[in-house]
Amino acid sequence: MSIVRLIGLPTDVNSSFLRGPAKAPGHIRAALFSDMGNLATESGRELVQDIAVEDAGDLPLDESSADDPRIEAAVAQACRDGATPILLGGDHAVTYPVLRGIAAVHGPVNILHFDAHPDLYDELGGNRRSHASPFARVMEEGLATRLVQVGIRTLNAHQREQAARFGVEIVPMRDFAAAAVPTPAAPLYISIDLDGLDPACAPGVSHHEPGGLSVRQLLDVLARVNGPIVGGDVVELNPDRDLNGMTAAVAAKLVKELCALA
Incomplete structure (x- = not known):
């Protein structure tokens, strides 16, 4: 199991x-385990029955320099224990220490990344740990061998240069076709920024970027992934902007489908 x-x-x-x-x-946990739905995934595998789920709770993060090592250590320990870590963010900056923890056990991985933004800034506002910069840090450190980004629709000149520098494969939203999205081989990590979805599907995010993926389009790409994955995250849910828990429900759905690939 x-x-x-x-x-x-x-x-x-x-x-x-x-x-x-x-x-x-x-909010993601509440939606995931709510009586409004069940724990079956679209593959037919069910959480708890077919996929053992250990809820480690929230890490005691305090916005200090100790947070990154805490994240890295918890993720590495999950991998060493034979579990697949699925991270509930949080902003997208967390993906960098998460991947440090993954790489400490599995070595460099391939990444499938869903987002409106490439998150490749060298720095933003002087912050090299900005949630707009995690994949610049990941690629600089050699934590990933291959990075495929899907749903991108905010590619400016600087990030275009960064993508070329790191050899990032970008699937722009305007060219999207689920069957044409490259699905990297194992070891594979999947990072889902909810603003990769169109705001009509996920209004509860900080950065609304129209013209994005539907939930079904994202699921169609996930359905093409050959598991097992080594980990994944769902990030950037902002409950303060959500409508009737709609985006939390979407996040929970995506967490379930990541679990099905473990």
Whole structure:
């Protein structure tokens, strides 16, 4: 039986526009285990029955320099314990220490990344740990061999240069076709920024970027992934901007489908 370890990362200290994602992990859990649905995934595999789920709760993050090592250590420990870590963000800056923890056990990985933004800034506002910069740090450190980004629709000149520098494969939203999205081989990590979805599908995010993926389009790409994955995250839910828990429900759905790939 597959084992998944859910780890909440309640931090948004590196957000560049609005805060709020630090509140997200509890909202995702509430939606995931709510009586409004069940624990079956679209593959037919069910959480608990077919996929053991360990909820490690939220890490005690305090917006200090100790947070990154805490995240890295918790993720590495999950991997060493034979569990697949699924992270509940939090802003997207957390993906960098998460991947340091993954690489400490599995070595460099391939990444499938869903987002409106490439998050490749060398720095934003002087912050090299900005949630707009995690994949620049990941690629600089050689934590990933291959990075495929899907749903991108905010590619400016600087990030275009960064993508070329690091050999990033970008699937722009305007060219999207699920069947044409490259799905990297194992070891594979999947990072889902909820603002990769169109705001009509996920209004509860800090950065609304129209023209994005539908939930079904994202699921169609996930359905093409050959598991097992080594980990994944769902980040950037901002409960302060959500409508009737709609985006939290979407986040929970995506967490379930990541679990099905473990």
